[in-house]
Amino acid sequence: MDPVIIVGAGPVGLTLALALARQEVPCVVLDEGPGKDEPRAARTVVLREDTAALVERLTGMSLDRAGAHWAGWRSMRRKQVIREIVFDGTEPAPVHIAQHVLTGALRAALADERLVKVAVESRLDGLEQESSGVTAHTRGPKGTWWRGSYLVGCDGPRSTVRKIQDIRFPGRTAVERHAVAALRTELPWHDEALLHRLPPWRMSGPSAGEITARPLPDGVWRLDWLLPPGKDLVTPELLLTRIRETLTGWAGGTVPPYELLDTGVHTVHHRLARRWRADRVFLAGDAAHLLGALGTHGLDEGLRDADNLAWKLALAWHHGPHEALLDSYQTERRAVVAARLRAADQALPLLRGGGGLRSVVPGSSRGHDALLTEGHLGQGQLGAPGAYADSPLAPQRLEGEVPVDTPLGTPVTDVRVTAEDGTFVRLRDRLGRGALLVVLIAPGTGVWERKHWVSAGIMPQLAAAVTALPHPAELLVAERYPGAAAHTVLLVRPDGHLVTALSGVRPAALYAAAEATVGGPVKAQAEAGASAGSR
Numbered sequence: 001m002d003p004v005i006i007v008g009a010g011p012v013g014l015t016l017a018l019a020l021a022r023q024e025v026p027c028v029v030l031d032e033g034p035g036k037d038e039p040r041a042a043r044t045v046v047l048r049e050d051t052a053a054l055v056e057r058l059t060g061m062s063l064d065r066a067g068a069h070w071a072g073w074r075s076m077r078r079k080q081v082i083r084e085i086v087f088d089g090t091e092p093a094p095v096h097i098a099q100h101v102l103t104g105a106l107r108a109a110l111a112d113e114r115l116v117k118v119a120v121e122s123r124l125d126g127l128e129q130e131s132s133g134v135t136a137h138t139r140g141p142k143g144t145w146w147r148g149s150y151l152v153g154c155d156g157p158r159s160t161v162r163k164i165q166d167i168r169f170p171g172r173t174a175v176e177r178h179a180v181a182a183l184r185t186e187l188p189w190h191d192e193a194l195l196h197r198l199p200p201w202r203m204s205g206p207s208a209g210e211i212t213a214r215p216l217p218d219g220v221w222r223l224d225w226l227l228p229p230g231k232d233l234v235t236p237e238l239l240l241t242r243i244r245e246t247l248t249g250w251a252g253g254t255v256p257p258y259e260l261l262d263t264g265v266h267t268v269h270h271r272l273a274r275r276w277r278a279d280r281v282f283l284a285g286d287a288a289h290l291l292g293a294l295g296t297h298g299l300d301e302g303l304r305d306a307d308n309l310a311w312k313l314a315l316a317w318h319h320g321p322h323e324a325l326l327d328s329y330q331t332e333r334r335a336v337v338a339a340r341l342r343a344a345d346q347a348l349p350l351l352r353g354g355g356g357l358r359s360v361v362p363g364s365s366r367g368h369d370a371l372l373t374e375g376h377l378g379q380g381q382l383g384a385p386g387a388y389a390d391s392p393l394a395p396q397r398l399e400g401e402v403p404v405d406t407p408l409g410t411p412v413t414d415v416r417v418t419a420e421d422g423t424f425v426r427l428r429d430r431l432g433r434g435a436l437l438v439v440l441i442a443p444g445t446g447v448w449e450r451k452h453w454v455s456a457g458i459m460p461q462l463a464a465a466v467t468a469l470p471h472p473a474e475l476l477v478a479e480r481y482p483g484a485a486a487h488t489v490l491l492v493r494p495d496g497h498l499v500t501a502l503s504g505v506r507p508a509a510l511y512a513a514a515e516a517t518v519g520g521p522v523k524a525q526a527e528a529g530a531s532a533g534s535r
Contacts, residue, residue, distance in 0.1 A: 002133050003028050003117075004313060005148035007124050007161050009035075011045070011099065012285030012302040013154030014106035018058040019310035021115040023434040025317045028117045028146055030138055032155075035107070035120040037100040041182035042262035044222050045099050046214070048378035049092035050385055050411050050496065051303040053428045055102065059109040066105060067097030068215045071191035073377060075369045078200050082369045085377070094377060096193075096214050096222070099299075119146075127151065127164045129280050150313055152282045154306075157269070159287035165278045171271030171341075175293045175348070177227040178266045179234045181243055184220050185258035188250055191215050195295075195372060201249040204241045205232070211246060212295070212376070220261065227265075234265050268292040270341055276330035284309060289337045293344045294351065295375030296383055301340070304385065305333050307432070311494035314434050315471075315518060325519030328393050336386025343381035347371050385411050388497055395500060395516035398509040404490070404501045405483030411496050417476040418445065427476070428496060436473040436499075436514055437492040438466050441484045445477050458487060458505050465507035469514045470521065493517055 006013045009031035017027045070093045073085040087093035126137035134151045153161025194213040210226035271290040276283045285302030292298045309329050316322045374380035389409035414428045466475045491499040500513045
């Protein structure tokens, strides 16, 4: 079978290649660049708990050293602190990392992957597909034709793949603009991210009155100043003046020592591709969507695209066309991103419009702050990971289904589990292998050797039910899970989203849920795909 062709070697394309290789699917990554990224201190990304765990799982790199876990979050309005959050382990802290560090870690992990070939200086300029596969042509020093089973366009906002497939990309241009600076200095808020609205000092030049400061390793900070609508030029002199004014205001009257490392202007667009799948061609990341207003971060959604698509492509690659499963990628991911874009579009007039009744309603500033905090911290409609409860892969109501603290279709909580070999691991460490996860909640098992409980109670019956499932599954045991009673059985997708929670061992319900999760009977899907291809 031909490899999967991935167009684009940014974080999303590299993540997808690693995720597929972990599931024994060969890939070719077409990189139009030289194979390395220019270090830019002002070009950074914020990763939420689930996407940070995905990167660590694929690269084997701890983000504790490569990036900065925020110690806390602080919101200010004028001179008043509106909200403070301390990340003390009970609430996950976002990770802030330079993008070139992230892509470097992904490239290093790919260098050891026998199933992945990275073709540098290879720019896509032609694409053809038929029922049995795709053919891509690249130009460059080694321009050639590439043959693949599927092709995924991870080639950014100006995606060549999207244009060749004639997929529209409607939306809004320049929703927000920010002046950006990365500098090494010492701020009063050590390792805490800060959102400061309407600072009490007067800003030089055009200003919309909002500053964000995010820590990076080694005493480096990224500062963003929201710019008013328009195309006012941000000159180096104006940016230097704004840096000094901001640092002086925070330090209480004197400019603290600082080293300016990098500057730029960040423009946020909101766009959503009409289609994310065209037969054997898919879009992911910025090629499929652009978002980022109100503190949200589009790369988070791009990495979730890769995680969602990888296990579905792997199943189709190993077992033949599986159309319902492949179609679910667009249905699930596009709906989630569309909901976030709608939430941002609804909040923007309220937060950025100024004037009107809402601006004088008591408590409105706190409501505004709550919305912005959600975007920055990955919470609520603006920032939380999307749910797939209405997915075509969601099973019908099952007998014995019970609620837990994780809503159906959302990412599971990371808990300690016992693997089949008796070792203790984290639940998220078992994701991304192509297998479903079946987790039994059994308090007390952690203090016993596996040999004492693996053949006791309901374990033999559950093990037999797992073996009989229509898709490979791994049986895990957890001492506890939030909101789950003893003997609750969880079914988890390979990308970590909860399918169902059942009270006790219910083989028929578990089988039905597993079958729905992979889009129906694999054999029937493969036969349907083969029949469609022969017509």
